[in-house]
Amino acid sequence: MTLHLTQISLTHANGVQALRGVDLHIGAREQVAIIGPSGAGKSSLLNLLATALRPGDGELQVLGERAWQLSAGQRQRLRARIGLIHQSPPLPPRQRVVTAVLAGKLGQWGLGKSLLNLLYPLDIPGARAALARLDLSDKLFTQCQQLSGGQLQRVGIARVLYQAPEVLLADEPVSAMDPVLAKHTLSVLCSHAREHNVTLVASLHAVELALAHFSRIIGLRDGQILFDLPASAVDRELLDTLYANEQLERSPPPPAHLSVQIPRC
């Protein structure tokens, strides 16, 4: 079992209960899509699987290790084997694309190599190859602030592809792309996962894309798993229950607090 969740609950700092009593088992090389209305806990679940959030209750095993019983150093080494694609990848605006992509391997490089790479990109062909799969190799030396939302998403994907993790998690990886590009990008992700024996878990808001590319679909609603079925067994009725009254759902938790006050002298 690659990912093993037992009775996981998660409450955010603002008191919103994101997940309640989730049991989930995902084996190696499986390709799983998570669908559900906004605020259902899709992002929370993926962040939890990536060990970016600590569960309040329950047990989480990733790649056979109990992530939160490890020491900080061991957990960092475990994290280097997990890749999380963010919906809007947080990249420094003035960082060049090549640096942003090569940063994927920071967990595997030592400090000396990381700092040297900041002065001169050490693996330009590697970054170019990762970007080329997403049709973005011409933007190698552009600053991130000059890219559109969809291009930034592809840079974020290229970083994780370059990281070459054993578990690939993707939080709405194609939300800012047009339908053709979204389809292409998802098939790149799926074929990468197949070629490298990677476990792939992606949350998607487009149900058709999920059904077309993934063999196993998990429906998440109100922090609980509503259904966990093969794609062929998901029908209209199930989807209607999943998305019932979507307009009435509460909005997702607000973004992280940011202050820009800098005292001088």
Place this chain on the structure above:
Amino acid sequence: MLTSGSRDPAVLPRLLLTLLAIALLWPGIHYSELDLSVLIASDSRSEMGRFVSAFWPPAHDETFIELLLQATLQTLAIATAGMALALLLAIPASLLASRALSLSAASRAGRPSYWGQLLRWPVRGLLIFLRSVPEIVWALLFVRAVGLGPTAGVLAIAITYSGMLGKVYAEIFESVDQRPAHTLLQSGSGRLAAFCYGILPNVSAELLSYTVYRWECAIRASVVMGFVGAGGLGQQMDLSLRMFAGGEVASLLLTFLVLVLLADQLSRLLRWRLT
């Protein structure tokens, strides 16, 4: 009539804050014995007038210019060497004191663990101690220890400025978007690497401008410390003032103006290159 629906809930706090500011300002004026009428009194006016009228023309004979150049170079050297020493202490201290490198914050929605916060306090305390003693006091202390001369000025600047730089650097690191660094920490990178890739690109312009501004302050501070015998333009200024040589004072003041102007242009140039 104001009903509860149309009232701005921020009105009362704002009003109270304004009143508080005024209430704090009055005793300030009282205790600082501020009395602007002395400026208009005729005898003090003529006294100031005589002093200022001696400023023209600024001294420009060859020996004085040579002395001025040497003093300027010494002042620049004191400020630069002091800043370099200060940075040696300020950079590691700011990294230790800042929440930006907190590993626990990355998995706790930006809030570091209580242990981490507790361990940051000694570093903060050290920075507070370093900057709470004014550089002039350090200079007086070092003049006793190492004798008259620029060394005392360099050490005094190094100590006080490492406290200021460390504090403000730490706050600059915390003031920008932390998510890039958190993302890197969550994918297994080390703290320092995550800092260099996630935070540094966002703060470099701000850091640079603050450092150049502090360098400018160090030039001024080294001038003040010259009065207590720490060399440079200040020592020259002290001598000229004692001898009532208004022309020399004017030349020295003009030199300050040029130095500050240069620092300003340098900061602008560096910021323009970086943004």
